[in-house]
Amino acid sequence: MNKMQxxxxxxxxxxxxxxxxxxxxxxxxxYLIDYVFARNPQHAATFAKKFDIKCTDNLNDLTGDIVIMAVTDSAIEQISVKLAMQSNQVIVHTAGSQPIDVIAKYHKHAGVLYPLQTFSAQRKVNFKHVPVLIETNSDYAKKQLSDVANKISTSVLQVNSYERLQIHTAAVFVCNFTNLMYTYGKDILDNYNLPFEVLRPLIKETAEKALSNDPVNVQTGPAIRNDEATLTKHINQLDADMAQKYEQLSNWIKKRHS
Amino acid sequence: MNKMQxxxxxxxxxxxxxxxxxxxxxxxxxYLIDYVFARNPQHAATFAKKFDIKCTDNLNDLTGDIVIMAVTDSAIEQISVKLAMQSNQVIVHTAGSQPIDVIAKYHKHAGVLYPLQTFSAQRKVNFKHVPVLIETNSDYAKKQLSDVANKISTSVLQVNSYERLQIHTAAVFVCNFTNLMYTYGKDILDNYNLPFEVLRPLIKETAEKALSNDPVNVQTGPAIRNDEATLTKHINQLDADMAQKYEQLSNWIKKRHS
Structure with missing residues (x-):
């Protein structure tokens, strides 16, 4: 841990x-937060009030050693262009799939601080356990950004833009696609007014197995066993759309484990 | 909780x-375990030694108020036929996708005790938190099996064979297909020697969100945002096979949330 400047x-x-x-x-x-800026000034004002910090509707007001852009991917370059260059200010974005270049081509000290986690308004996340992927284009930016990243997270990893894109893609599989599988599980039960609660211990155990194992070694279920009788039973009582999905996913398991 | 007989x-x-x-x-x-029987006598002997119980290689030896078959689906009916009918013995199977009929047609007192969890040799599961789905064909079987189920689990649900089949199908989505998504996440990282550890907090948080929410309400990622730029970036750097899977799964998210 570094001493705070x-x-x-x-x-x-x-x-x-x-x-x-x-x-x-x-x-x-x-850390001192000088200002928060948002495209929608009302959002900035609400946010500033919530965290007892100042807001501004002028990008030129954004003082500070680091300016962190936590904005939608397509806005990063637009804002990067508009930001007035200040000597030694490190300009940082937080996106998984955007290269550092979208900032580095406009700023001497550029960086990326990508928190690898799923954030929703309704859930508070303990940032200490969020892996933070960082990238910088200068020694100065590296020093400044590493200090911040190591203060807020115990898991900081330096990766280049291409590696970060791979990790972001893998994250879509283990988070977004996984949540789709949870959704389908609930859809099936909802059809028969069966309680989703019954599946929650299974969801928990399946994740916990992946937390301490290589997931390829803990695959279970009828597809990996080539248990065609059970696969047919499941497929036969799903509606056509879900049956097709079930068959597709089962074939993917068979192929992955063949 | 019932008092033990x-x-x-x-x-x-x-x-x-x-x-x-x-x-x-x-x-x-x-509970007293009278005997364990297994198709492979050596497996039965090893098992019996492990838990300090007796084993037998003769199905006719199987005394007890309840005989529980924890065997592969296709063996249930074969064994059910062979089991000598004893007055008031309750014959039970533990399968998710097998109806009670495969036992009930041979036995006056039949039951199903399906533990809804993923079990692997390498992981110990606390049975108390495993949902147990039970079904019976007589009041006597119901009394006996309910007593046992409620002793070993805090989450006992009575469902019929068709409902159990639905739940078993839903379980495949939230467990087996989910673990496939974890596997793909690791595959992508392995290609670039990136550590799977970086994805584990995300796997944990994604599951924990589903434990306290309706998963349809906490879906995140580029597909639900219709963020075509990010989807294209991810697809473009995956190999052809994974790119096709990514596109298919993203389309399913779009369709589910349209």
Missing amino acids: SNFSISVIGAGNVAHSLVPALLSKG | SNFSISVIGAGNVAHSLVPALLSKG
Whole structure:
């Protein structure tokens, strides 16, 4: 852990899910937040009030050693262009699939701080356990951004833009596609007014197995056993659309384990 | 909770993953296990030694108020036919997708005790938190099996064979297909020697969200946002086979949330 610099401060652009997780993590480590800016000034004002910080509707006001953009991917380059270059200010984005270049081509000190987690308004996440992937284009940016990342997270990894894109893609499988499988499970039970609660211990155990094993070694179920009788039973009582999905996914398991 | 009957005892057929979880749960609640039988006598002997119970290679030896078959689906009916009918013995199977009829047509007192969990040899599961789905064909079987189920689990649900088949199908989605998504996540990282550890907090948080929410309400990611730029970026750098899977799964998310 690095000692905090005196007068070190940060401005934040964005008032969405990532900013809602990142700003309290920064504040809790004693960082000064100079300003928050958001495209919608009302959102910035609400956000600023919530965390007792200042807001501005002028990008030129954004002082601080680091300016962190927690904005939608397509806005990163637009904002990057508009930001006035200040000597030694490190301009950072937080996106998984955007290369550092979208900032680095406009700024001497550029960085990426990508928190690898799913953030929703309704859930508070303990940032300490969120893996943070960082990338920088200068030694100065590296020093500044590493200090911040290591303060707010115990799991900081330096990766380049291409590696970060791979990790972001893998994250879609283990998070977004997984949640789709949970949704389908609930859909099937809803059809018969059966309680989703009955599946929750299974969801928990399946995740916990993956937390301590290589998932390929703990695959279970009728597809990996080539248990055609059970596969047919399941498929026969699903509606046509879900039956097709079930068959497709089962074939993928067979292929992965053949 | 019901008071345990004096001299109440159980025999178990099978020495696989389910028996390995069920037998210690029964023993820990003070149930007497008369015998364990397995198709492979060596497996039965090893199992019996492990849990300090007796084994037999003769189905006719299986005394006890309840005989629980923890065997592969296709063996249930074959064994059911062979089991000598004893007055008031309740014959039970533990399968998710097999109707009670495969036993009930041969036995006056039949039942199903389906533990809804993924069991692997390498992981110990606390049976108390495993949902147990039960079904019976007589009041006597219902009384006997309910007593046992409520002793070993805090979550006992009475469902008919068709409902159990639905739940078993839903379980395949939230467990087996989910684990496939974890496997794909690891496959992508392995290609670039990136550590799977970086994805584990995300797997944990995604499951925990589903434990306290309706999963349809906590879906995140580029597909639900119709973020075509990110979808294209991810697809473009996957190999052809994984790219096709990514696109298919993303389309399913779009369709589910349209």
